[in-house]
Amino acid sequence: MNEFDLVILGGGSGGYACALRSAQLGLTVALIEQDKLGGTCLHRGCIPTKALLHAGEIADSTRHASDFGVKAEFQSMDMLGVNAYKDGVVNKLYKGLQGLVKSRNITFVEGHGKLVGKNQIDVNGEIYTGKNIVLATGSYPKTLPGLEIDGVKIMTSEEAMKLDYVPKSVIVLGGGVIGCEFASVWNSFGASVTIIEGLPRLIALEDESSSKQLERAFRKRAINLEVGVKFASATTDKSGVTVTLENGSTHTAEILLVAVGRGPVSANIGYEEQGLTMDRGYVIVDEKCRTNIPGIWAVGDLIPTLQLAHVGFGEGILVAEEIAGLNPRPINYDGVPRVTYSEPEVASVGLTSAQAKERGYDVVELNYDLAGNGKANILKTSGSIKLVSAKNGPVLGVHMVGSRVGELLAEAQLIYNWEATADDVAPLIHAHPTLSEAMGEAHLALAGKPLHAHG
Numbered sequence: 050m051n052e053f054d055l056v057i058l059g060g061g062s063g064g065y066a067c068a069l070r071s072a073q074l075g076l077t078v079a080l081i082e083q084d085k086l087g088g089t090c091l092h093r094g095c096i097p098t099k100a101l102l103h104a105g106e107i108a109d110s111t112r113h114a115s116d117f118g119v120k121a122e123f124q125s126m127d128m129l130g131v132n133a134y135k136d137g138v139v140n141k142l143y144k145g146l147q148g149l150v151k152s153r154n155i156t157f158v159e160g161h162g163k164l165v166g167k168n169q170i171d172v173n174g175e176i177y178t179g180k181n182i183v184l185a186t187g188s189y190p191k192t193l194p195g196l197e198i199d200g201v202k203i204m205t206s207e208e209a210m211k212l213d214y215v216p217k218s219v220i221v222l223g224g225g226v227i228g229c230e231f232a233s234v235w236n237s238f239g240a241s242v243t244i245i246e247g248l249p250r251l252i253a254l255e256d257e258s259s260s261k262q263l264e265r266a267f268r269k270r271a272i273n274l275e276v277g278v279k280f281a282s283a284t285t286d287k288s289g290v291t292v293t294l295e296n297g298s299t300h301t302a303e304i305l306l307v308a309v310g311r312g313p314v315s316a317n318i319g320y321e322e323q324g325l326t327m328d329r330g331y332v333i334v335d336e337k338c339r340t341n342i343p344g345i346w347a348v349g350d351l352i353p354t355l356q357l358a359h360v361g362f363g364e365g366i367l368v369a370e371e372i373a374g375l376n377p378r379p380i381n382y383d384g385v386p387r388v389t390y391s392e393p394e395v396a397s398v399g400l401t402s403a404q405a406k407e408r409g410y411d412v413v414e415l416n417y418d419l420a421g422n423g424k425a426n427i428l429k430t431s432g433s434i435k436l437v438s439a440k441n442g443p444v445l446g447v448h449m450v451g452s453r454v455g456e457l458l459a460e461a462q463l464i465y466n467w468e469a470t471a472d473d474v475a476p477l478i479h480a481h482p483t484l485s486e487a488m489g490e491a492h493l494a495l496a497g498k499p500l501h502a503h504g
């Protein structure tokens with residue numbers, strides 16, 4: 050009998066995390082996946098892009114080796130080698146994940162599933178019944194009206210990730226996280242890159258100061274920016290793509306990457322027919338990821354929360370624990386760490402200055418320049434840590450720019466989520482010389498006792 054405590058549709062970050070945690074809690078689970086276990090993050094998202102970024106970092110380090118007294122010469126990218134390295138990382142993690150799912154006695158079902166009843170999913174004519182149904186069908190790359198993806202000259206991240214050559218020139222349409230990461234990769238690989246962003250700044254969800262610093266750093270890397278001007282049309286010919294903007298200007302390049310956001314995968318799989326409340330294709334849930342239909346839950350990119358793998362993990366675990374009766378705390382989405390893994394990285398947790406002010410806080414800001422940090426000088430990186438704090442109250446946000454600052458989020462998220470004040474953090478001794486010292490210094494300065502800070 051195909052009857053389970055949970056039937057999960059979609060084996061990406063949200064779905065598989067829910068399956069693993071449910072099984073750990075003694076529940077019986079079927080996990081349905083039409084493609085590869087691991088979903089977007091493992092096969093087409095987080096992991097492969099970070100491997101490309103790391104290859105780019107090595108290319109840049111080689112180019113600048115003489116700055117560190119090392120004799121080396123950058124010759125060229127070997128994309129077959131880069132892809133072999135990237136695919137090797139993905140495949141190893143994929144095997145590990147398959148083993149994990151198997152070891153937890155989760156019934157893995159390969160095939161396209163459709164919600165056909167309040168507790169039933171049909172996979173190729175076979176019905177899987179669950180006391181609970183968890184929808185985790187993820188997202189797909191969107192495009193703009195009139196902009197057709199041909200996968201050769203006009204592509205999304207899916208094709209871009211698999212290129213076996215370095216294009217001479219690229220236009221990246223969209224200056225969000227994915228667009229900025231690819232711009233960074235291709236610049237490192239030696240392509241000429243232009244980013245076109247309709248909003249007034251890159252990575253517009255981040256604090257304005259982080260956007261400004263990233264833009265400055267990108268310009269220094271010779272990445273061209275067209276910010277605050279909207280796309281009008283694109284045409285292709287033998288040599289490449291010409292993009293026209295609403296202000297009449299044109300740009301040409303060998304390829305165009307369309308990185309204008311991702312939309313939920315929710316059409317034609319029974320969601321509307323079964324009466325789920327939806328908005329622009331997203332499934333609407335409450336703070337425990339419950340849909341309007343009792344027993345049906347939804348997690349990950351399918352719901353309108355931050356489109357991040359670790360948010361999917363968190364939501365999947367939340368649902369598993371709620372079903373098991375553990376009454377977990379709802380997720381505080383402000384406390385979720387966020388990283389743009391470009392060079393330099395941009396990392397943040399908590400509120401931006403603008404959000405903190407909107408919410409009525411009496412805001413104090415502190416900017417700590419990485420120029421005062423020993424390790425940053427050793428790495429030859431620049432950037433800063435900005436603290437947003439309530440006056441005489443807790444730290445409300447941490448916003449960082451610089452190489453490797455994503456690794457500093459571990460501490461920043463504790464500070465934010467445990468509602469620490471500058472006085473709580475200032476006495477903690479940070480190892481010298483590390484980038485994390487900058488976190489300590491920023492809090493020392495905010496607490497009124499700066500050590501290695503001018504002014």
Ligand SMILES: Cc1cc2nc3c(=O)[nH]c(=O)nc-3n(C[C@H](O)[C@H](O)[C@H](O)COP(=O)(O)OP(=O)(O)OC[C@H]3O[C@@H](n4cnc5c(N)ncnc54)[C@H](O)[C@@H]3O)c2cc1C
Pocket residue numbers: 058059060061062063064081082083084085086087088089090091093094095096098160161162163185186187188206227314318348349350351356357358359360361390
């Ligand atoms: C280029 C790129 C880079 C990214 N980088 C990062 C990063 O660095 N860090 C980060 O946190 N996030 C990153 N993300 C976002 C991250 O990948 C997603 O937030 C995450 O994968 C969402 O997980 P999910 O489970 O909701 O959906 P998905 O991972 O998309 O999984 C959904 C799964 O459901 C399956 N499915 C869909 N419909 C059906 C059906 N009808 N029947 C059966 N199976 C079905 C799909 O095949 C898919 O495997 C990146 C995304 C992209 C595109």
